[in-house]
Amino acid sequence: MLFFNAFAGDETRAERIVSAAMAKDPDVIVFAESRAVGPALAQLKDRYEVLPGCSPESCEVLVAVKRKPVRFWTLQLNPVFEARYAFAELETPSGKRVALAASQSVKPWFTGGAEAEREKIAAQYRWITGPVVAVGDFNAPPWSRPMRLLLHKTGMRGLRRPVATWPAGLGRFGLPIDQILVRGGARVVHAER
Numbered sequence: 001m002l003f004f005n006a007f008a009g010d011e012t013r014a015e016r017i018v019s020a021a022m023a024k025d026p027d028v029i030v031f032a033e034s035r036a037v038g039p040a041l042a043q044l045k046d047r048y049e050v051l052p053g054c055s056p057e058s059c060e061v062l063v064a065v066k067r068k069p070v071r072f073w074t075l076q077l078n079p080v081f082e083a084r085y086a087f088a089e090l091e092t093p094s095g096k097r098v099a100l101a102a103s104q105s106v107k108p109w110f111t112g113g114a115e116a117e118r119e120k121i122a123a124q125y126r127w128i129t130g131p132v133v134a135v136g137d138f139n140a141p142p143w144s145r146p147m148r149l150l151l152h153k154t155g156m157r158g159l160r161r162p163v164a165t166w167p168a169g170l171g172r173f174g175l176p177i178d179q180i181l182v183r184g185g186a187r188v189v190h191a192e193r
Contacts, residue, residue, distance in 0.1 A: 006036035014040035034062035103136035125154040131186035156181040
């Protein structure tokens with residue numbers, strides 16, 4: 001699985017971003033701030049199924065898969081931004097099912113909105129049974145109060161060694177605000193920036 005926050009304000013690198021993502025050959029690609037990859041959507045659709053009901057113009061989280069999911073939907077977490085949460089139930093080649101939850105959270109200083117959004121995400125995570133992998137731009141590092149509460153309320157686990165992702169220019173000295181969370185037997189075997 002590959003998660004990439006494409007930064008909606010920059011559509012000039014769409015082909016480069018999509019090419020780099022596909023070069024890793026993941027089974028699942030999740031783009032947050034997906035408007036940035038809109039100009040290269042046809043390139044992505046050549047090798048992946050872009051899940052229905054979502055396009056860079058209509059949602060913030062775009063999910064592309066090699067194997068058709070058992071089910072899929074998007075959810076609006078707040079009244080300002082469209083479809084910033086996506087859920088897919090995926091089946092592995094061996095027939096096991098795993099849930100994927102992908103999200104793009106608002107900035108934490110959007111007082112009132114950020115808290116309500118986190119509660120909706122927590123409710124979605126609690127609803128999911130079985131193995132689950134949640135990826136997203138949470139706009140908060142794992143040691144922050146909002147993330148600690150989310151993990152506590154949902155039983156999700158983050159990486160033991162979080163990977164710094166923001167700002168990108170700081171490399172490993174940045175903050176790990178883009179995260180992978182797991183529960184129910186799902187596990188992360190490798191994570192890289």
